[in-house]
Amino acid sequence: MNLDKIYTDLTIPNESKIALVVYDGVGDIATESTGFRTPLEVAKTPNLDALAKHAAMGRLTPVAPGITPGSGPGHLGLFGYDPLEFEVGRGVIEALGLGIELKAGDIAARANFCTLNAKGLVTDRRAGRIDTKVCEAQVEILKKKIKKIGDVEVIIKAGKGHRFVVVFRGKGLEGPLTNSDPGREGQPIGVAKPIKKTAKTTKTAKIVAEFYKQALPLLKNCRPANGFLLRGIAHQPHIPSFQDRYGLKAACIAIYPMYKGLAQLVGMTKIEGAHSLAEEFELAVKALKTYDFVFIHIKPTDAAGEDGNFAAKVAAIEEADAGLATLIAAQPDVLVVTGDHSTPVPVKGHSWHPQPVLIASEISGWDGMERFTERAANHGSLGIFDAKYLIRFMQANAKRFDKFGA
Amino acid sequence: MNLDKIYTDLTIPNESKIALVVYDGVGDIATESTGFRTPLEVAKTPNLDALAKHAAMGRLTPVAPGITPGSGPGHLGLFGYDPLEFEVGRGVIEALGLGIELKAGDIAARANFCTLNAKGLVTDRRAGRIDTKVCEAQVEILKKKIKKIGDVEVIIKAGKGHRFVVVFRGKGLEGPLTNSDPGREGQPIGVAKPIKKTAKTTKTAKIVAEFYKQALPLLKNCRPANGFLLRGIAHQPHIPSFQDRYGLKAACIAIYPMYKGLAQLVGMTKIEGAHSLAEEFELAVKALKTYDFVFIHIKPTDAAGEDGNFAAKVAAIEEADAGLATLIAAQPDVLVVTGDHSTPVPVKGHSWHPQPVLIASEISGWDGMERFTERAANHGSLGIFDAKYLIRFMQANAKRFDKFGA
Numbered sequence: 001m002n003l004d005k006i007y008t009d010l011t012i013p014n015e016s017k018i019a020l021v022v023y024d025g026v027g028d029i030a031t032e033s034t035g036f037r038t039p040l041e042v043a044k045t046p047n048l049d050a051l052a053k054h055a056a057m058g059r060l061t062p063v064a065p066g067i068t069p070g071s072g073p074g075h076l077g078l079f080g081y082d083p084l085e086f087e088v089g090r091g092v093i094e095a096l097g098l099g100i101e102l103k104a105g106d107i108a109a110r111a112n113f114c115t116l117n118a119k120g121l122v123t124d125r126r127a128g129r130i131d132t133k134v135c136e137a138q139v140e141i142l143k144k145k146i147k148k149i150g151d152v153e154v155i156i157k158a159g160k161g162h163r164f165v166v167v168f169r170g171k172g173l174e175g176p177l178t179n180s181d182p183g184r185e186g187q188p189i190g191v192a193k194p195i196k197k198t199a200k201t202t203k204t205a206k207i208v209a210e211f212y213k214q215a216l217p218l219l220k221n222c223r224p225a226n227g228f229l230l231r232g233i234a235h236q237p238h239i240p241s242f243q244d245r246y247g248l249k250a251a252c253i254a255i256y257p258m259y260k261g262l263a264q265l266v267g268m269t270k271i272e273g274a275h276s277l278a279e280e281f282e283l284a285v286k287a288l289k290t291y292d293f294v295f296i297h298i299k300p301t302d303a304a305g306e307d308g309n310f311a312a313k314v315a316a317i318e319e320a321d322a323g324l325a326t327l328i329a330a331q332p333d334v335l336v337v338t339g340d341h342s343t344p345v346p347v348k349g350h351s352w353h354p355q356p357v358l359i360a361s362e363i364s365g366w367d368g369m370e371r372f373t374e375r376a377a378n379h380g381s382l383g384i385f386d387a388k389y390l391i392r393f394m395q396a397n398a399k400r401f402d403k404f405g406a
Numbered sequence: 407m408n409l410d411k412i413y414t415d416l417t418i419p420n421e422s423k424i425a426l427v428v429y430d431g432v433g434d435i436a437t438e439s440t441g442f443r444t445p446l447e448v449a450k451t452p453n454l455d456a457l458a459k460h461a462a463m464g465r466l467t468p469v470a471p472g473i474t475p476g477s478g479p480g481h482l483g484l485f486g487y488d489p490l491e492f493e494v495g496r497g498v499i500e501a502l503g504l505g506i507e508l509k510a511g512d513i514a515a516r517a518n519f520c521t522l523n524a525k526g527l528v529t530d531r532r533a534g535r536i537d538t539k540v541c542e543a544q545v546e547i548l549k550k551k552i553k554k555i556g557d558v559e560v561i562i563k564a565g566k567g568h569r570f571v572v573v574f575r576g577k578g579l580e581g582p583l584t585n586s587d588p589g590r591e592g593q594p595i596g597v598a599k600p601i602k603k604t605a606k607t608t609k610t611a612k613i614v615a616e617f618y619k620q621a622l623p624l625l626k627n628c629r630p631a632n633g634f635l636l637r638g639i640a641h642q643p644h645i646p647s648f649q650d651r652y653g654l655k656a657a658c659i660a661i662y663p664m665y666k667g668l669a670q671l672v673g674m675t676k677i678e679g680a681h682s683l684a685e686e687f688e689l690a691v692k693a694l695k696t697y698d699f700v701f702i703h704i705k706p707t708d709a710a711g712e713d714g715n716f717a718a719k720v721a722a723i724e725e726a727d728a729g730l731a732t733l734i735a736a737q738p739d740v741l742v743v744t745g746d747h748s749t750p751v752p753v754k755g756h757s758w759h760p761q762p763v764l765i766a767s768e769i770s771g772w773d774g775m776e777r778f779t780e781r782a783a784n785h786g787s788l789g790i791f792d793a794k795y796l797i798r799f800m801q802a803n804a805k806r807f808d809k810f811g812a
Contacts, residue, residue: 003470006490010473054438363753365435366442368781381760381780383790385471392472396758403756404469405476405489406499406516406638 004245006404007392011247016333016398018248018293019284022078023320024071024259025302025343027059027355027374028313033346039304039313040356040373045321047328048358051335052372056364058382059354059374060390062341068352071097074340075262077387079295080246086239088265089176090232095165096261098157102236107168107175107204109233113138113225114162120188125181126162127225138225139164141218149210162225168207174200175234177208182229192233208233241267242293246395251287253280254297263295281323285330293394296327305343313345334361334397336390337372354384361397410651412810413798417653422739422804424654424699425690428484429726430477430665431708431749433465433761433780434719439752445710445719446762446779451727453734454764457741458778462770464788465760465780466796468747474758480746481668483793485701486652492645494671495582496638501571502667504563508642513574513581513610515639519544519631520568526594531587532568533631544631545570547624555616568631574613580606581640583614588635598639614639647673648699652801657693659686660703669701687729691736699800702733711749719751740767740803743778744796760790767803 028038062069063083072093073083091108102108113135115124139158146154152170159165177192192208194201208230219226242250244267252263253271260270271287274280280296287294300316327335339355356377369376378384382393395401434444468475469489478499479489497514508514519541521530545564552560558576565571583598598614600607614636625632648656650673658669659677666676677693680686686702693700704726710718733741745761762783775782784790788799801807 003490006470006473362437363435363750363757365437365750365759365780367784368436379784381465381784381790383465383760383784385790389471392470393758396472396474401472401474401758403474403476405479405494406496406503 007401008245010401010404011395012400012402013247014398014400016292016400017288018334018394018398019288019296019327019332019336020078020293020394021296021298021324021327021335021337022075023298023301023317023337023339025305025341025350026317026339027342027344027353028305029342029344029346029353030375031346034310038374039310039317039345041375043314043317043321045317045372047321047325048337048372049370051324051328051337051360052358052369052376054364054366055358055360055372056382057356057358057367057369057372057377057380059377059384060338060357060387061354061384062352062387066352068350069341070350071258071340072262075259078338078340078390079242079266080388080391081239081266082388086237088237089234091165091234092232092236093258094159094163094232095167096265097258098159098165099257100155100157100165100167102167102261103169105169105171105173105235107173107233107235109166109208109230111164111166112162112181112229112231113164114227114229115224116189116227122182122185122187122189122227122229124224125185125229130162130225132158132160134225135159135162135164138219138222142215145218146211146214149207149214152207154211166211166230168204172200173204173207173235174198175204177201177205177233179233180208180212180230189227189229192230204233236265239266243267246391247400248293249291250293250295251291252295252297253283253287255280256297256299259297268295277320277323278326281326284327288330288332301339302343305345305347306349308345308348310345334359334394336360336394338390357382357390359393359397364397413807414651416807416810417801418806418808419653420804420806422698422806423694424740424800424804425694425733425738425742426484426699426701426800427704427730427733427741427743428481428701429704429707429723429743429745431711431747431756432723432745433748433750433759434711435748435750435752435759436781437752440716444780445716445723445751447781449720449723449727451723451778453727453731454743454778455776457730457734457743457766458764458775458782460770460772461764461766461778462788463762463764463773463775463778463783463786465783465790466744466763466793467760467790468758468793472758474756475747476756477664477746478668481665484744484746484796485648485672486794486797487645487672488794492643494643495640497571497640498638498642499664500565500569500638501573502671503664504565504571505663505667506561506563506571506573508573508667509575511575511577511579511641513579513639513641515572515614515636517570517572518568518587518635518637519570520633520635521630522595522633528588528591528593528595528633528635530630531591531635536568536631538564538566540631541565541568541570544625544628548621551624552617552620555613555620558613560617572617572636574610578606579610579613579641580604581610583607583611583639585639586614586618586636595633595635598636642671645672649673652797653806654699655697656699656701657697658701658703659689659693661686662703662705665703674701683726683729684732687732690733694736694738707745708749711751711753712755714751714754716751740765740800742766742796742800763788763796765799765803770803
């Protein structure tokens, strides 16, 4: 019994429009330090409140009980792909985050500059957390000298602090490889080896080894970052497209590259041009005219949570609320508001706490809640469920499922 | 780990009595069109209210998130059989619905009269939705001429409109076969082929082909219904009996044939004689004296939901409430009230919304709810859970499970 196949068999097309609004990291917790209130509870959200009065609510377990997701698994779950089944390598996620447009067959690796001693042993896996500018300068050195290894193109891009990304583009490559990062100090740089030996992974391992051979001498005189460690060396996974899986022509509206990249991974069309929350919602309304499904990504809630800034998170929710009015006025058949995970202010980072979710449609029913908050959502008709099923409720509310059995 | 086996191993016999009352399609949603109330909320139900004050509550996911079940999967779930594992063909369900008593090995097919043009292509898959009387007359023509094909008995029965059922009864038959229904107009009638080729499915396909060979000429001059299409051609599946699985001697009380048929599928004894809700409850009280488990099916709630008739659904719930008093007075050890799925008035059909469930026993506990409604059930101690586990809670409340582990 393959449940995904049953869902696919039941899928029927129609003209309905679905909007998924993701307030990144919106879920929060009420603790003594926050006056026992959450940002959603404190924020003034007249538009979200109006929506709540026509909506079913619940909470989403992003991956599995107690598991805190990164942005990749968080979004894959919302898009209906079990994050435990569809694993996306850290290299791929980082590359997407830096705005590198990956192609099928590309191998991406996440890289850290590190410090090596005279014996070639790693003495600091983060090279004293060098400044981003230092990182950028050193990446320039590598980029200038290493453009190709054999028939494989090498793309290098600096990230924040000691982090950068390496992408290998060419024929016959495949991951994953083991990390060259030994995981602790006092060890030499490891050899990245195929996890499953095939002609393609063997070729990839050779290219990575050759990259090290060429790159390390170029960094010889750099201090403290005279080496680098690779992790999550893998190719972009094959993921069945949104269209094939759900029969939905989907578009993505986001400001940050990582979210556009994640949406593209599942075959959504990236709609460019938004530079503010207001513009994102305006573009969403436009996109709903030609797409069945529009995903709108709102970043500031997560950033405020990461900073442990309660007031900033409240402000971000309130700012998004104004944009939400634009979307509500466009009357999509199904309107969902949720997060990709929680980023509670007291945690100052992502967490496992289930994020609240709201589904508003003509047939969602109303659970009796006046507002959309974590604690209201606890009492909703959707219960606490795995994020991967959210898309199924969206399809059902859009009347895009046939009846099962007679 | 086979959970069903663990449950079986833990099962212990006792003298307890369990009653399962199914208000078909009782679950509903509160929307603006219904004044933000559900029929259960509006109905005056003194007896259900009294029960609520001694009950645990929750909601049942009939099949899987977002999946709307037909009556077959809906009831199988309530009976503790995972509807995704125990699939019952449409032909079998339709035959049960028409009151045909299927025997082990019978092959049942759902049939639609259709219109064929001179080239033998299907021009209308429903023959202009002919009247039931026309259907009955044409079925008579077929019945008269085709009683047996080789050693296989052929049973034909008219349904509503253009629908009828064909049952093939004989030795060595097995399904499923592919549909002869091409699924769209402009195509010829398809050939029903074995989905898995065996001696039995091959024989079945031959019998079906021969049935077509004999039947089509008989309809030659019928207009517009000069052909027919078969779907869901399958044998009655083997389902472990209620007695074997739960150690419960079970009886069924229903007015409509389909529900009696579904109960018989799992080995319940059909108790005849009820023509009204009141009579159903009276028979149930009697049956509890000789059976461990009695399933009572109440139809009017579903019919009212299908019609989108709020007042009729309220009236159906109120009418059932009077009968419920009879059952409560008989003091079964475990009394459960639920639906097989929701049939919300605003949907005018079955839906995926989890139906509310109430379990009252000496040890069910009280969740603090004054009434049994969808929104009260959201707060219950049972949570939202898969319907297939309901039977396990019934067994547990009946003290029919031993402790697991020391």
